[in-house]
Amino acid sequence: MRRLRLTFLLWAGLGVAAGSGCSKDNTLPAEAPAAAETHLVNSTLIGEYSTTALAGRVSNIPIAGALVRYPIRVYKLTYTTRNTDGQPVTASGALLVPVTTTALPLLSYQHGTIRPDDEDRAPSYYSASSEVYSAVLVLASTGYIVSAPDYIGYGASKALPHPYEHGESLASASLDMLRATKEFCEKEKVTLNKKNFLLGYSEGGYATMALHKLIEEKYPTEFMVTASAPGAGAYHKSAFADYILASTQPLNFLSTYVWVLDTYNRVYGINRPLTYYYNPPYAAQLQANPFSAVPDRANELFTTGFRTGILNKTDAAMAAAFRANDLHDWQPKAPLALFHGTADDYVPYFNSEDAYRAMRARGATQVSLHPIQGGNHFTSVAQYTLEALGFITQYY
Template sequence: MFLNRFNFRRLRLTLMLWAGLGVAAGSSCSKETTPQPEAPIAVQTHLVNSTLIGEYSPSVVASRVSGIPLVGALVRYPIRVYKLTYTTQNTDGQQVTASGALLVPVTTQALPLLSYQHGTISPDGEDRSPSYYSASSEVYSAVSVLASTGYIVSAPDYIGYGASKALPHPYEHAASLASTSLDMMRAAKEFCEKQKVGLNKKNFLLGYSEGGYATMALHKLIEEKFPTEFAVTASAPGAGAYHKSAFADYILGSDQNLSFLSSYVWVLDTYNRVYNINRAPSYYFNQPWATQLQANPFSDVPEKPSELFTGTFRTSILNKTDAPMTTAFRDNDIYDWKPKAPVALFHGTADDYVPYFNSEDAYKAMRARGATQVTLHPIEGGNHFTSVARYTLEALGFISQY
């Protein structure tokens, strides 16, 4: 877990853009396998508790995006916002209590369920996790407008935030991001059944940055393991790091300054722990940063890979001789599979935080497997932060077709 303050400010800008918008709206050589439907499972309760945070009129929701012309006109229903707590599994298989926000339009009409996966939240930004429903969070404004247009929104905090804030967040770990989000959907469904809230059969998935990665992982998990429980209607992941192994090669083979290295250190720390590799920081990082990161995991790091990472680590990844970490990267590659539901991949072509090739590789790999409903939506000239506006507007436009 090693993000420096500069990059957190940039990530915070992304969240502010989300809030201000108000939501107007090389492949691997692994063989394709046919996803098998899940075996019948015993009834299992995921929902632990629900607490009403508040009810908000259309005018109140619209006022949160008053600075954006015409966006407030999209607001339709009052919404009730709840904090849900539910059971899920941590990366070690242990059951934990997690949390999230559920946004419910006030109407008798049966509405779609939309799982919204949030972007990176810094360690000092706990109050921006969905279940806090604070004014600084994207859920408070952007996602509230989305809900008011007619979606029941399930917004998981993820492990490491909200009810599970005492645990480390498994940053960019596909399996746990997907399972925690799916269990939140299950809890949302249980809540709706108990409260007689009408759900139709449509299920949408949205998210940007880490949320885009989580959205892709969730879509893959549902279609491959639980296709009869939640049939995905469509998903629109934005700017996710789907091709982890190629991303590693890109970073460790670069001689250029890379503004996102502190975020990448967080990824390494997560995989080092989750996959029980358990190496000391001195294996990965040159001094004095190894000692510095050991003492303060969120301290600043240099932007040049050759300055930060040891030659041993760089060479072993590029030559594929570091079996444990190479396996971890490949385990988190989620770009090469065959989705059945429509997928719209959004990404800025000038993204210097999560390179565009992640979405391009996913598009090519999926199409090569015969996924005919996958589309690539380049945001020309957009970087990781300036692309948020286009993503937000166009993602809503995309799912509105279904």
């Protein structure tokens, strides 16, 4: 109980930096054959941190230093994974390893939205603005071996476009980072126990859900999920698209929704010109700069033809892309806690509510919904981290 209480205090103070952010019923084999090839390409020691140094890093947070248990070593791993076109690529991530001979659990931490012009926030850069720099680092010191993938499009693969909110590649990049982590631990004689935890918020929440689904449906003996706690993910993409395109109210985050649309247009080979999706002058502006400013009303930004096609269900190609990225309707076996602010105007609360209802309807008995009353996408982060860590600590 003392360990759990201290964890609450630390994470309530630190929080986790939020992002500026799988079809319904596919029949999948019980388990695909485990990959025979190795994934780890290289490992580089980034830094070693004593318990004194770790406590000093969080000295402004009451009692946080008392939670520090182990010195840690931080490594940058490079590893092989596959891009959205199936071609092999070299990706990267950060690995945080407590210095101890005790067998410890593995925790896969999926980060939130990072714009390409702010990519030094990716885990392997290990900069002060990175999510793994303070809060996740201290989590590792409490007794978790933390695998934190950069995803495709950052770090070693920064020359490639990031497949934003593409469930399949977020999951596979995270899984292959876990595989590389296991190979590293075998090589360096780091002892893992058999517990595997998953955490992430915003895009990281969506990636966490995608990873959980991939592991349980295809690789349940290679990695058995002990518990996962995704926060504020856009799990019901089809309903989310309808919500955006039917809205007559200002939406503060249309530029990131544009990023999702651009990803699906490219990844699924739809390849329509931007003039199909966007009104002038925004189509030309987005062609020149995909992150240029856009209006906050959907009817001003998106063409009538595109909006009508989605809302009337006549745009078969894009509707199929949204359905392929729906992650709300499946049956998880491991304990799964859904956290979400009820006043989230970036990723609306219904994404978690729809997932909870659909999963329970499928017979998932260990799924729970944890509303963060009155919290928006950013103010909910501290409570998410506090409660999510409390949730997984039950299974430590």
